[in-house]
Amino acid sequence: MSYLISVLDKSPVREGGTAEQALRDSLRLALHAEHLGYHRYWFAEHHAAPQLASPAPEVLAAWVLAQTRRIRVGTGGVMLRHYAPYKVAETFNLLASLAPGRVDLGVGKAPGGLPASTAALAAGRPPAGPFEQQLQDLEGFLSGTLAADHPHANAQARPLPQTGPARFLLGASAQSARLAGELGWGFVYAAHFDGDPRSIETAFSAYREVSSQAPLLATVAFAARSADAAAAQLGALRIYKLHLGPGQTVNLPSAEAAAEYARQVGVADYRIEETHPSVLSGDGHQVRRALDELHQRFGVGEFILDAPVADVDARLTSLELLSPAPRAAVA
Structure with missing residues (x-):
């Protein structure tokens, strides 16, 4: 296999279910993903969403890291506009110290909720500066490379892990791609929001101009025993x-x-x-073939698969049908 496959989880709450059950489902899925050979398991950040139980992805990541052994775990992503870069750096340096070599810090720019939640998150602190500056400060705190004249140059984000968290910027624009490359971060194109092939190509081209890393692609992908069953589970997204x-x-x-x-x-x-979001659905062979085609067309190094289905058994089946393990063993 010439690319990696990973998972994005929003901890969806089943109809008539509870957030507690959704979180137990997420752990069950993460353990199964590790068993099947998936590379990463990421949690998204959504505030005040009754159908999702993931407002604090770093907490979910810590919980899953403690109960897994090999799979990388992290965020897809932390909505940086809400937080002090120093605190985010402390949190992820701590996680990287607890689970060396397995922690990912994915960062996004979106609010992750309605304005009421955004206002509540901002209460009692000064307005955040430009996102680009926040991201640069975060990298400076993580790597200990803040300029000597930076107002917080003397603040160290301890503990300092031997292997820091891997860093990724999530976005759907050439500007975000270029920013990620200039910082030395990985870039994840959010095709589940904008799957236009021209936009993907433009962003990936901008990233490759400043980075030698292979870009990642986040997309909705769900497999069932048949194409009809997959379509019925997904509904009209x-x-x-x-x-x-x-x-x-x-x-x-x-x-x-x-x-x-x-x-x-x-x-x-x-x-x-x-x-209508970009969706890959069908039986396992159909979805894997679609991933192969995207890899060949855009040079995708890794896919982050988002399955917006609350039924945990259906999600477990999708993980099994798209499992990288058999193909990896052959390779």
Whole structure:
């Protein structure tokens, strides 16, 4: 096999289920993913979402790291705009000290929730600076390379692990790709938000101009025993893109959430665009063939698979059907 396969988990709550059960499901899935030979297991960050139980992915990562032995575990990702880079660096240096060589820090720019949650997360602290500066500060704290004239140059993010966390920037633009490359970070293109092949190619080209690392691709991928069964499990997936003004867009899971977002920010003149996310679904052979084609077309070094299905048995089946283990053994 010429690429790696990993998992993105949002800890979805089953219909009529509880968050506690969703978190137990996540652990069960992570243990099974390790057994099947998946490379990473990442948790997403979503705030005040009744259907998701993952507001603090670093906590979930710590819990799963303690109960696994080989698989890399981390975040996909920490929404950096909400936090002090120094605190994020401390947290992940600590995780990397507890589980050497297995910790990933994936960072994203999106809010991960509605404005009410964003305001609550920002309460009592000064406004965050530009995202690019936050990211540079985070790298400086992690690696101990802050400039001598930096206002926090004397603050060390201890403990200092022998092997620090692997760093990744999640995004869907050439700007994000270039920023990741300039920092020496991995870049994960979010195809589950924008699967336009031209956008993927543009971002990957920008990344390769400044980095020799192979880019990663996050995409919705779900396999079942038949293509019809996979389609029935997935249902009609949609993303609602809220347009608030020139250059201001936010992706939301429903039209109701998009309207509520606009209401919370006090914008009356907005537009909601319904889009269909890029989805790979079918039986195991069909989905693996689609991954092979994406690898060959874009030079993807690793896929981060997002299966937006709450049924844990269906997700376990998908993991088994897409397992890299048999192909890795052959290689």
